[in-house]
Amino acid sequence: MTSETLGKRFAPDRVAILGGGPGGYEAAMVAADAGAQVTIIEEKGLGGSAVLTDVVPSKTLIATADAMRRVNASTAFGVRFGEGGGGGDQYETEAWADFSQVNRRLLKLAETQSKDIHASLEAFGVQILAGRGRLAGEAQNGVHTLEVTDSSGETSEVVADAVIVATGATPRELPTAVPDGERILNWTQAYNLEEPPEHMIVVGSGVTGAEFASAYRRLGADVTLVSSREQVLPGEDADAATVLENSFARVGVKVASKTRAQSVKRTDGGVEVTLSNGEVLEGSHCLMAVGGVPSTSGIGLEEAGVELTSSGHIRVDTVSRTTATNIYAAGDCTGMLPLASVAAMQGRIAVAHMQGGAVKPLKMHLVASNVFTSPEIATVGVTQEQVDSGKYQADVVKLDLSTNPRAKMMNIREGFVKIFSRKGSGTVIGAVIVAPRASELIYSLALAVTHKLHVDDIASTFTVYPSLTGSLSEAARRLHYKITDPADH
Incomplete structure (x- = not known):
């Protein structure tokens, strides 16, 4: 489909949105601003994983690591620490991270951002329901019904002319490396640490793994990155990946390439990671960064006529339509690039399409993306x-x-x-x-x-x-x- 202006064939008065991440809250504000009655249903907090457990906290952690990098490199600029330049430890520039304070700060920032989104939605007149939502079958006479169950188990119904599903994704877990939140971590649990890990083993050399490996090394931990491919960041520009690999080598990040983690288990003092090549790595902690699983099960999608791919993602076109009439989808649950910016754009496109406005279909080659390594x-x-x-x-x-x-x-x-x-x-x-x-x-x-x-x-x-x-x-x-x-x- 090319850019087009669609006639006023359908302009929903009532829009329901499942999920309060970037795809959901951006769509909610646009739809409400256009005059629709909007209800957004979110179980864990507005902002979704992007704000609460992924982008905001991880990039805050990375910003702290970058601040340490700049402090530790300050002697190259002629900067000295201590009064009077008397020598000895007054010249010490080796920074250290107070992990309890670092994590308190990043979690507070995530909480503040979530509250800001909540306030913005309320200012637009969006109704916010805290709970788990699901579609109650196919539309009847063009009206969709959603069931919402709150934390106490009470259930209510929401009716809507159009629905946007933006339920995101959760960390993928391997049965032989189940996170425990203490020593074996996924990317939502990395902010529980009170002290810097002595030796963090990061499994997965994609964007998430590379970012955490870079950050933890800058924060003072020994880091080993387990990569199933020959190149770190296999999906990125090869020249760029080479620069990053050289940077890793210079700062001491060890890379175990062309091998996979077969299992991870706790020991008395840390973890053991058994690799497919037979090697066993010992560390204090292990961070599993092996991708995400779409949050699409148990919310009535297939019963409502929404087709899923073999990976469980919602099948959508370039204007965010699903296979069910007047049900759209946005974000990580759709299998497009797992970026907050893409989710937000999909949400805005969905609202423009359902309201019969000017629509510019999503063009993936125009997406600007970034890996927040150093x-x-x-x-x-x-x-x-x-x-x-x-x-x-x-x-x-x-x-x-x-x-x-x-x-x-x-x-x-x-x-x-x-x-x-x-x-x-x-x-x-x-x-x-x-x-x-x-x-x-x-x-x-x-x-x-x-x-x-x-x-x-x-x-x-x-x-x-x-x-x-x-x-x-x-x-x-x-x-x-x-x-x-x-x-x-």
Whole structure:
């Protein structure tokens, strides 16, 4: 389906939303602002796992780790600690983490963010029901009924003309490595620690595993990362993954590659992780980061006519429709990229479609994403793998940050900017940035990809000198010469 303006074939007066995460609360505010009567049903707290147990707390932990990195690297800037420069331990710059305070802070931030979302929804006039909701069969005369069970077991009903399911996902658990919340942890339990782990074994080298491995090492723990693949972050740009692997090696993160964790068990003083290659790793804690399972069972989806995939995800199209009339879905329960930004966009698209407004279908190649390791890895659009496979014909420039004056001032020793432009036209179609705060730097190139800007549009735009953004402009200028030089074609 292409972008279109749909007629007023259906404008629901009543909208019910299952789940209070980004897909749910963003949709609720948009629908309520458009005049619908909106009810949102959430069992564990507004914000969902993104706010309460995943994105907000984990990125707060990572921010603390980054603060320690900067403090410990401060001597490179000529910074000294202690009064008078008298020497001895007054020059000590080795920071340490008070884990009980770190975790109290991040959980408080998550709680505050959840309360802020609650207040915003109330300001929009959204009715908020605390409890577990489920669809009560197929729609009758175009009206959906949902059953809501609160914490006391009391059940009530909500009727709606349209429903959005945004129930998210929960951590995947292996039967041979069941988390206990003390020594064997999943990503919702990582904030129970009162002290830094002596040796954290992280199982899974995807985004979540790499982020926690990076953070815990910066916070002072010994870290071993178990990776089933040869490359850490197998789904990311290979050049970026190499930079991260080199960074891991430099700071002492050990990587057990091309092997899997067969089992994890507690010992008297920690954990033992048995690998598929026969090796046994001993550590104080183990964090299981092996993906998520969609929260789609037991909520009446199939009885209501909603088709699920073999993995249990809700099957949706690019405007968030399910296979059941006037039931939409958004977020991790749909199997799209498990990002809060994608969930929120799916929710907004669902509301626009059901109300007959202008709809821009979800285009996954326009999604900007970031891995919050040290350094960060941000991407948008076409990938190097797609270019190498011949799926896209592109000119590519990769510019190391080592030549950037601001990077030198900031003591940045690794990282790069990579831009892809469509061969022949010069349109920006993709980018990779590896740098501190890459999550902020990628926005300008995401704009370029989304709005099909030419590399000359980037090259001719003023940047501040000195700044890391200067490397974006410089890479675009090099692409200009690559495009216009006949010798390159």
